[in-house]
Amino acid sequence: MPTVPQDPFDWTDDAARLRAEAGLVRVLRPRPADTALLDLAGNDYLGLTRRPEVTEAAASAARRWGAGATGSRLVTGSTELHAELERELAGFCGFEAALVFSSGYAANLAALTALSAHGSLIVSDAGNHASIVDGCRLSRAETAVVAHADPEAVAKTLDAHPGRRALLVSDSVFSVDGDAAPLADFADVCRAHGAALVVDDAHGFGVLGEGGRGALHAAGLAGAAGVVATLTLSKSLGSQGGAVLGPARVIEHLVNAARTFIFDTGLAPAAVGAALASLRVLRREPGLADRVRIVARTLHGRLTEAGLTSARPDAAVVSVQAPAPEAAVRWAADCRAAGLAVGCFRPPSVPDGISRIRLTARADLTDQQIRTAVATILETAPKG
CATH class of the missing domain: 3.90.1150.10 (Aspartate Aminotransferase, domain 1)
Structure with a gap:
């Protein structure tokens, strides 16, 4: 009979030892x-x-709407402020509609799990962020990882699955080297194969495009058919949260099908207020x-x-x-x-x-x- 461990978490000691031996221990530094x-x-x-106007907007939103959203967006967690931010984000970036999430990570999980299905195909760039990797894993689609920033590799993969519902997902700017994806070429490949294009613009929004409107805007793809963007509010906007931008029917689908939207508490009003104030600063400057x-x-x-x-x-x-x-x-x-x-x-x-x-x-x-x-x-x- 196998020996029963005294503590079911004893295995974490072995994991900690292996991390230390490999020099991979992570440490929190408040x-x-x-x-x-x-x-x-x-x-x-x-x-x-x-920025004073940003921090004051966060404080003002908390005073008016409370410290937290109080519930999921579909119950009590949507405020007029959330809707205002969504309208202004979509308009600024050139998309028909937007949906705000509690994080950029949650936005990526939502887009990938709700816009794919069992039997469909996700083509994912080898350099994609961990949130995209996890979204692919959580979806019920088959995932094909292709060579980094290689439209030809994408085309060959889609050619190997003719007639299949497919989606290509890529960062716009990759977080390790800071290189940009060939979005125009990716879009051409997707159009030729009837595939959707989902782009995580976390590192492009606020930096690329006219006045910081993002990498998709710079590539002439903002609002294009078959194109969806995800982004974070925690980088260029200096706040917290994430969003998905795309056609109104896609956003409506996410409201009804994205589990990280339906079952997650809404983004706190302070973060919404700060992001909205930052967006307006960017528009002015x-x-x-x-x-x-x-x-x-x-x-x-x-x-x-x-x-x-x-x-x-x-x-x-x-x-x-x-x-x-x-x-x-x-x-x-x-x-x-x-x-x-x-x-x-x-x-x-x-x-x-x-x-x-x-x-x-x-x-x-x-x-x-x-x-x-x-x-x-x-x-x-x-x-x-």
Whole structure:
């Protein structure tokens, strides 16, 4: 008879030991309200998280509507503020309708599970975000993962499944290297095969397109037939939450079929109010989108001129290669010790096995802060 463990969670000790041996232990670091760290690790691309009109809008919404949404969107969790944000998001980005979720992760799960079915096909780019990967897994569709940013690979996969209901899903800007997907080519392939195109514009919205209207707007695909966008409110808009944008009939279908909408508590009014205020700032100040791209290109240019290997940024993400996983971890830690926060990507989080530090440009960075960041990265770079 097998031995019964004293505690059914004893196995987590073995898992923790294996993580430690592999150098993959994740640690929570609560940040203070005020810090001297120069932040190039977060996703506040437009520098709106602390804008006074944005924080005041969050506080005002909480005072008027309460601290929480009180229920799912279909019960008590929809406020007039939610509807206002949805109308303005759709109009700004050039889509017929929008639906707000509690996170960008929930928005991706909703789009992929509700717009596919058992027997259908999802074609997914190899570089897609974890939320897309999980959405594919939770759907009852067959998923085919294709080579990164390769329209020909997509076409071959769709050719192998003629007449089948199909959907191609891709990030607009990939979160590891910051490269942009060939959306126009993807759309051409989808049209030729009668497939839908779902694009996660988390890293493109607020950065690409006219005045930050997003990567789909830049590609001339906003509002196009067969095209759906998902995005987050937690990056360029500096708030929290997510949204799906597309044809009105698709949004109506999600209201009735998307489990992460039907069974999830609605986004808190404070986050809705902040996102709406940020969207209006972006509409008034379209130069914010231009500025964040300039900052990203400046960081990339100065680091590559100094001899570092960095992928050309198509939006706000600047990726800089490290020689090994341990070197990337040490590099990020040394930057932090010197007053600069940067991201760190290493296997198994990166599918290509290349370790990196990742910088996220911000529209509110001053020229002096850019110089400081570059100097810190160069001074702490792994030797040899």
